[in-house]
Amino acid sequence: MANSDPEGVDGVRMTWNVWPRTKLEASKCVIPLAASIAPIRPHSDIPTLPYAPLRCRTCSAVLNAYSRVDFLAKIWICPFCYQRNQFPPHYAMISETNLPCELYPQYTTVQYTLQMDPDPNNPSNAPQLQPVFVFVLDTCMIEEELVFAKSALKQAIGLLPEQALVGFVSFGTQALVHELGFTEMSKVYVFKGSKEISKEQVLEQLGLRAAGGRPTAGYPKGLQNGFTNTVVNRFLLPASDCEFTLNSLLDELQTDQWPVQAGHRASRCTGVALSVAAGFLGACLPGTGARIIALVGGPCTEGPGTIVSKDLSEPLRSHKDLFKDAAPYFKKAVKFYDSLAKQLVDQGHVLDLFASALDQVGVAEMKVAIERTGGLVVLAESFGHSVFKDSFKRVFEDGEQSLGLCFNGMLEIGCSKEIKVQGIIGPCTSLEKKGPNVSDTVIGEGNTTTWKMCGLDKSTCLTVIFDLSSTDQSNVPETVNPQFYLQFLTSYQDPEGKTLIRVTTVTRQWADISVSTEELIHGFDQETAAVVMARITSLKMETEEGFDATRWLDRNLIRFCSKFGNYRENDPSSFSLNPCFSLFPQFIFNLRRSQFVQVFNNSPDETAYFRVLLNKENITNAAYCCFPWYDNSTVAQHGLPESTRTSGICTSFGSTPG
Structure with a gap:
């Protein structure tokens, strides 16, 4: 079977x-x-x-089903370094008929x-420890879009576990940190959007420094999950405690009121808003599970992370601009998000991006921070689109639909x-x-x-x-x-x-392939090999200047067929491949023409989204993303076992505009 x-x-x-x-x-x-x-x-x-887990004293490998055990001497031998390790006292009853679970072969x-x-x-x-969610909402959008975004946030807050901590930052021309613990009236801390702000400045302005000049650390007061008393509960509160306050705040929130000149883009300080959110999370809850969930409706035009000027006559960067090094803001923005990524990784926090706009918002620049922190990214045309609404809801849902x-x-x-x-x-x-x-x-x-x-x-x-x-x-x-x-x-x-x-x-x-390649051939996984080649190609296109992906794939396919194909020299019709390799050339041929290699007609944001998805999905889903022709009927024609068949695309969430 x-x-x-x-x-x-x-x-x-x-x-x-x-x-x-x-x-x-x-x-x-x-x-x-x-x-x-x-x-x-x-x-x-x-x-x-x-x-x-019980670990080897030399290489730190964990006791496993492949370890050799001397039951009389109460010793186990590590299969990685062959070190002999003594079992601790709580394994004293171990015997051939009384094995701990980790030693069972299955x-x-x-x-x-x-x-x-x-x-x-x-x-x-x-x-x-309960998870922490800091929502970062863009207010530089039309009223209709903001209503959709606020509605999604209200629904998300209602789906959160009662003790999950919640914080809120809004931004437009300036970044505003909302003090949820001050219920008498709406109280915010304003950060100028046009200049880069350090973590220390965030702590200073929010009053998160102790008397001795050191950041306060710990957890909010009065929570039922083991947290201690600090001033942090001004900004982060359990969802059950702040749901009413946050819903009221969202009802009052309006689109950014700063005037926009005719022929200009809105002033949007996405980079500062994310820096502020990362800064106060790092001061309040370093080393705990926390996500910064950004809802962005357009490109950053103000301060660090800027991807385009405010002048509408200047178009957003294209792949051609990036190739010719004619995108003046790109490298500086990537450098900013690279430093933000390092800060978030040090703190153990995640950046998620939900971008809903008809134009680009800067996913290509933010990709480094999203991917290094294991964040989610979703592109949609509108915050009212089902792609955004369904994807956003799935982040907070429980049960079978949960992303886990x-x-x-x-x-x-x-x-x-x-x-x-x-x-x-x-x-x-x-x-x-x-x-x-x-x-x-x-x-x-x-x-x-x-x-x-x-x-x-x-x-x-x-x-x-x-x-x-x-x-x-x-x-x-x-x-x-x-x-x-x-x-x-x-x-x-x-x-x-x-x-x-x-x-x-x-x-x-x-296997000794100098003697025979039979074992090697039968151990080849075509799906996995195709996806790995797609991921390596995508990485090389991003990191190696002047890399010609099509030529590199062609050369590798030729080398592969020369090594494993059967043919008579100068007789093309004699060429044949073992059935274990029958699909691989088709995979590579279609990869050459896929959106991961051919970026024509895709924006840098779309390409960045495709690559984040490619690098994160399992082999079955990634194979379908790369090779849409690859379905059950295609596989069945080649007589491959059911274990290699796809069941259709099953990506976690998200789509691309248009």
Whole structure:
């Protein structure tokens, strides 16, 4: 019976399920050694254990189903570094007939729930931390659009858990922080939109500095989730306490009243508003699950993050402008959002963007901050459009429709000693943690074996690119283990505030392709390989100046077919490919013509949106995004197993204008 779930319990798919032993042999395979992982993908067969994981004292790998165990000596041997580790006292009853859950062979993925005691002096050790949502609303729009946006916000506040903390910032020509804890009247703190403002200035102006000049830290007073007393409750309140106040505030809120000259764009300080929101969140709740949810209705024209001048005669930048370096605001705006991304990652907070406008709003510039923090991005034509309304609602819904938004994640990757990690493509940030398994070659977020994922959900998917340390077959010992191991450890805060750790350990076989390529060929995953190539191509187009994507894909396809195709020289009609490769050339041909490579007729914002989606979706969805022709009927024609078939696009949310 075919498996209808290609990701399986582990949520891991690889380009090659059998690996060559040396770096030289791997390079001849053309398609890189890569794994697509879904760190917190839900599955009914994953057990949850009420204790902390047991880790190797040398390499920090977690006890797993591939560990060898000496039951008499109460010792386990790590499959990654072969270190002998003593079991702690609470494993004293372990035996061949009394195994802990993590040693059962079918449980290659397990989840641990950390039981932590309240500690008022250490907020990061507080149990059941509730999520925090700071809404940032653009008021530089027509009255009708603002009414739609305010209606969506009211609905969202009603869907939030009662103890979720809520803050509110509005912006137009200036950025306004609303003090929700002052119910007698509407009270706001105004920040000038035309100049960059530092985090320290935000704290100073909001009165979030203690008498000694240090930022106040901790949690709001009187909340029922373990928070301590500070002045923070002026700006962040539980949804149940501030729903009426916030609804009244939204009813009173009007479009930006600053006059707009004829032939000019509205003065919109998006960058300052996001800086202020990030600044006071970092002072109030560093290291906790928090999201900045920005509703933006047009391009930033004022202060840091500006993407176009106010003069309507100056058009918004196009791909042609970016290619010719004729977009005067682009690099400066990207630099600003890059620094904002670093601040948010340090704080553990997420930036989500809901952009509704007929023109561009600056997604191309904001992409760095959205992607590095694991944020969501949605493009629509109007705040009244069903794309926006349905997508926005799904962020806050519970039950089956829930996105399963989680916070403050961290990913660690452990490998067998012959394997090195080049980097990750996807919504995460490198923490620059060096180690023996870090490759000198960097792809995406690299130079580390640990990554920060400020925001993640049940559909989040990352692509990990690997390298091999051995360059020569003669350097590989004959007694080497025929298997290698990879371990993915993800710690995160779930929507209920609990801290969880999920550990997935997988193994695959080595193959000596100098003798035979049969095993290698049958271990090829066409879908995964096509999506990985699409993600690498997209990354190269963004980071390598003058990169010719079409020519690069053509050369790699030619190399691939030369390596694995059967043909007689000078006889094109004799060419044939193994059925395991039958779809791959079609994938590459269609990738060359896709919106990820051919940016003509797409704006930079649309291209940025497509790439965020491509890098985040699972393999099945990403394959459908890249190759719309690829459906069940297409696959059935090639006689491929049901496990490789798509069930139609299932993206989390969002669409593109028009």
